[in-house]
Amino acid sequence: MRIQQELNALPFLEREPIRRVVEEFPFRTTRHYSQLMEHSGDAIGKQMVPLVAELQDGDGYEDPLAEEALSPVPNLVHRYANRVLWLVSHECAMHCRFCTRKRRWKNPVPLTEEDLEKGLQYISRHEEIRDVLLSGGDPLLLPLERLERILFSLRSIRHIQIIRIGSRLPCVLPQGIQGDLADLLARHHPVFLNLHFNHPREINGESRRACECLADAGIPLGSQTVLLKGVNDDGDTLGELFQNLLTMRVRPYYLLQMDLTRSTSHFRTPVSRGLEILKGLRNRVSGLAMPQFVIDLPGGHGKIPLLPQCVEELREDAMVLRGFKGENCSYPLLPGESFSLRNLMRS
Ligand SMILES: *Cc1c(COP(=O)(O)O)cnc(C)c1O
């Protein structure tokens, strides 16, 4: 029922070249999200509207993070020893054109009953797993009974401490977030939600209501933002986004460099762009508003944070750091410390 808000027919989809694009990478959006668009080339349109460029991009990988290869059972990605990513939903309310998992849009991979059992068994048997991250697709689109069953089953496993859910619903289908869903999540605490917002225009009365509903249920809210060329790749836009997220009690968590997903290279920014933006924002917005800038390395080698360099010089007895107004200041080092510091900071 909640999914009825989808819009799968808009006039531009009938044009021939676009028809071929959506045959390969289906179009999907919501009334809410499409109403935020003023024209197809704006920050909202670029995330939603299919482009011929998608078919002209042969670079990159279908599965840049090697998720399929790192799945010991279907839909369960075990990359880091202590946490797993579980793709429990195969549907999103909207198809974001830059999505890392767009390989799955045409032929979705639902989590069958059998795979659900296999996943639970795998997690039960691996006591080193502490943290289960539910993703998809969008887990908050699952029928509530199914979501409840997954959460309940995970909570019955003694070594699972943390449950995290990734969702774009508060941004693209805020009406899908209601008290019954928030209560269900709250019954399985600690549950953390990681939302996905990319632009200040995605923040409005309805997304605010959705976030507040979740925050009032005691669910800590974070946000991931993908750094997208022509959408949000400047300091003013991201500064406003991060600061406004805080006003909805959403803490910016990651700013993600684009993955090397085939058909998405028109969204990719130079790595230096992300670092420049962070450097400009530091101390211009609240420290709470600063996410970590990460590259999720191709091949599943992990999320690696990058920071703008602020060490000017490393001496035997002191390190010289650039202060927030640009002046150099030294901080004393203990005897012998400079050697290990040099190793830790080696480029
Ligand atoms: C991103 C990700 C995680 C979670 O990483 P954190 O840095 O803890 O947020 C876990 N597993 C996989 C496969 C991931 O891609």
Ligand code: SF4
């Ligand atoms: S909501 Fe996430 S998983 Fe779904 S299409 Fe957008 S980026 Fe991909």
